[in-house]
Amino acid sequence: MSTSARIPLLLDVDTGVDDAIAIALALRLGVFDLVGVTTVAGNVELERTTENTRRVLAWLGAADVPVARGMSRPLVRPLRTAAAFHGENGLGGFEPPPSPAATYPETAPEFMVRTARERPGEVTFVCVGPLTNLAVALGLEPDLPRLVRRVVIMGGAYTVPGNSTPAAEFNMYADPEAGDLVARSGLPITFIGLDVTHQVVLRRDEWEALEVASDPAARLVREVCVHSFVVRGIERFHLHDPLAVAVAARPGLVDVRESGVEVVTGLGERAGETLLVDRPGLPRHAVALGVDADAFGALFRSTLGLDGTPG
Amino acid sequence: MSTSARIPLLLDVDTGVDDAIAIALALRLGVFDLVGVTTVAGNVELERTTENTRRVLAWLGAADVPVARGMSRPLVRPLRTAAAFHGENGLGGFEPPPSPAATYPETAPEFMVRTARERPGEVTFVCVGPLTNLAVALGLEPDLPRLVRRVVIMGGAYTVPGNSTPAAEFNMYADPEAGDLVARSGLPITFIGLDVTHQVVLRRDEWEALEVASDPAARLVREVCVHSFVVRGIERFHLHDPLAVAVAARPGLVDVRESGVEVVTGLGERAGETLLVDRPGLPRHAVALGVDADAFGALFRSTLGLDGTPG
Amino acid sequence: MSTSARIPLLLDVDTGVDDAIAIALALRLGVFDLVGVTTVAGNVELERTTENTRRVLAWLGAADVPVARGMSRPLVRPLRTAAAFHGENGLGGFEPPPSPAATYPETAPEFMVRTARERPGEVTFVCVGPLTNLAVALGLEPDLPRLVRRVVIMGGAYTVPGNSTPAAEFNMYADPEAGDLVARSGLPITFIGLDVTHQVVLRRDEWEALEVASDPAARLVREVCVHSFVVRGIERFHLHDPLAVAVAARPGLVDVRESGVEVVTGLGERAGETLLVDRPGLPRHAVALGVDADAFGALFRSTLGLDGTPG
Amino acid sequence: MSTSARIPLLLDVDTGVDDAIAIALALRLGVFDLVGVTTVAGNVELERTTENTRRVLAWLGAADVPVARGMSRPLVRPLRTAAAFHGENGLGGFEPPPSPAATYPETAPEFMVRTARERPGEVTFVCVGPLTNLAVALGLEPDLPRLVRRVVIMGGAYTVPGNSTPAAEFNMYADPEAGDLVARSGLPITFIGLDVTHQVVLRRDEWEALEVASDPAARLVREVCVHSFVVRGIERFHLHDPLAVAVAARPGLVDVRESGVEVVTGLGERAGETLLVDRPGLPRHAVALGVDADAFGALFRSTLGLDGTPG
Ligand SMILES: [Ca+2]
Ligand SMILES: [Ca+2]
């Protein structure tokens, strides 16, 4: 596909193991023009999510993609990371070499707002971290819903339990107020929650087979998952963020329900819970409740060269 | 109906014009054994809602019904009354004579908890003010859902706009945190919101016809509505609280949807909004979305002697 | 001292290791008439704090003291216990036999309000758990500040770091909204915070010497501290709650600053922080910033028979 | 003073009557190099505060000063304007002609962060609206305290009552969470609250004397105050925002206390209250508690040509 025909993509990340894999997928799918990556505090602190993002891009030969650093904390809550899950450095201990690229000067909300204004109606946002940057961008440019083509968000747990609390998925738990502002906005959103991401996994045997991989994307997958399969001892690694990227390329991978979405805020124990709500006046979004896991798996493996095919 | 066959009823009020009418309806329907009335701050301050309740009961010949004074403020928010709506004294300026009864010593949450414990599974609660008392009672007795027979709550706006804000009905707006704790509890609740209470009204011509009424209940309706029809100049007075009482007697008056209910808390502008939510693990309640307004109207008028029939 | 000359005392607890010791001290000091003990969820869940309180009283020969069960959760936040500190059962694993007393029917806020009304200006409250019960009692009886003689509260960290977070002491951290409502009320409060309680300790050698103690109070101190000295391996056990009881008997044990007190609420990381604030209109309380640790220690040891003297 | 010797100034406004006068003062004092003006929603909505700022600058011959539009709403609360005070258009009904300048593309937080990074340690920020922009800028650049020379904030009421509520001054009331994040940061802040701004006024007779003024700055003062003196009928107009600008030029105009500052957040009625707090670890700021009102008045009048002297 010629670059000009590609989908202009802005990727908002808190890299993070599965964010790293999502970046690789976005680069390798061949359907996106990655106009920039914005970073936010989440899985680990902002300095680390930004540095990880820069290194991952460089590792994948994409050091020239702008990396705009964003919010270092949720709107009003203290930062609660998931370092136990992603390893202290956020990449499961894997340290790609530093990026040769110069630091990009713009902040993430500015990058979001400017990109959307310059290319009204064209750019797809895929947000796979806490929604702080997008909430600030909406505060700065209330017209954003009209300026963005589409937003795919990895976040929420709509018909299943959460993973940070019984009620809440991590990205929504980390910044419920941001999630609420985003969900109540008129942005055209597809929500990819645990309902579907818990169905798409990298199995231990698939991961073990990567020991001999040479392709940088496949090697990246191998290395960032060491912490999960070895230290944490899991058998199946959930591909949360990669699924959101894949859906931006192929919406048909998921079955969606059109519904209003509310995110529980406040001081109670359900903060970050995501609710499907039908209420007059509430913007309706597409919420993924089913996924063609086989189709995603085939796409994922072939794109990243996990099946021996060069990506 | 013999007293022993009547439904034991505890009525929680913030009297309030329509609360006064609801009390009259509860006394006159002839199906309830009114074991007590509990008061809460809401439409006006607690001292007034309590005094109003005592005077209204005495006016109706029921000064012996215990009136247990409850919470003087919402759980954590400042009290915001609706005095503009109910008149400064909460009864639209009408002042029935003082009650001869002694002040009842127990507080409202204690009265709720004790009554429920003493008669497990027997007592119906009808709550027509902010839900502060019931939230405290739940905090004091987490077993309350098992001890109470049924709860009918006037509160919320599920498929229609609110009346305190575009999102929120007054009782839920006044204490959203209490509403949330109650709705998430396992109490067997029927919610009577603006969806149905806006369909049941006292018309100006009906009110005018009461000028010559002599029955105390009819006179009460006449007097407490002067402020609404004359000062505020409305044409139709909504019978919010009386509908909740009527439904406790005749559940078939409303069509309900079984659903989870969430009340929006937090710092945003939608605090107090009520949401119909289907989510695994969320307690399901009966939410009234339709009402047989004619049947209610006939019951209401005949019971209170508004049609010339002695109540 | 004749019973009639004693100080009427209401003790609000979340028993808890140091609460148990505080109960013993209150009974043995000989200056209090313990009119009742109220319980609240805090160190452990309400069922446990209540059962522990009943058993501790019975162990000390005071099974006839009413134990009124109170709030099972903070006003609006989820309950966060300190079971790691107090052991799973809240008494460091120690299980005194069940109390022979019947369950007391009144709830804690009711007990507080009724007691204060019946003996206006006479009763001292000592509150050594999260302040949920007292905040509810204030909501139910805004006149409480005029009805209570004095309130001594174990809570806060005014010039030193917290113990639950860098900012917040446990009791204030557990229910900051309750703490805020209490501190802003006109109640005549003496705050006993970590500033002083960290200066009063039971040393390991003192604890070890109790191995041979036979007095029930001394044995109680011995048993409830096993978890702390053995499992947790500390060298000095802080006598938080006992100091509050001692100050109610002998105010001169502490040096206080007259000051307004605010408790940080909201969603930020400093929730539960206590602030000394001088501001017109803000009620002023006595905040203990110094303590005569030797005098307290002598009183504590002699009263509980820790020095070989029968208590 | 040569431009190069001037103090680089960034002015953050929610124009607003007194903001307009503050802009005039900043331009005319001759000691500032006004590198940019950032706008925020507050007195009126963001579109209006931005348009007002552009028009006021153009009216004063400074259309070339960049105006960077910022946050259209507080961090998490709904926007509550003060349109009754500032008139519907925010300038008391006065409408200067549109600015000939092109719209400036950068957002306010980006402008703040970039300016501070480009000239580390050089630029003074004067913030005279709700602190939303500055709170976001701190979230985007936690190093801001090291990069900014000084911040002067009009906001708070430290020893006097508020003007939006009994507790809170408008700018802090409008976005307490932003105020709290700013006050807890290490930014070197001078707070100019109602304690001092209520002492600096434009009297009715001074305003009336401006009827014949021809200087644009004096005419601006005349026109924007018509609403206050005529519609609202006040006798003394408080020069809140101009005092903050003056203090940035002449710190000696105010007497300050070094103190920690906390802003009350949460759901209670005191949200937005500002507290002087001495607590270990809390950053200390300069809080103005006294002002040389005569010196300010003389400076203000001579600078803006209110005394017949051309400004
Ligand atoms: Ca992520
Ligand atoms: Ca009512």
Ligand SMILES: [Ca+2]
């Ligand atoms: Ca305790």
Ligand SMILES: [Ca+2]
């Ligand atoms: Ca202003």
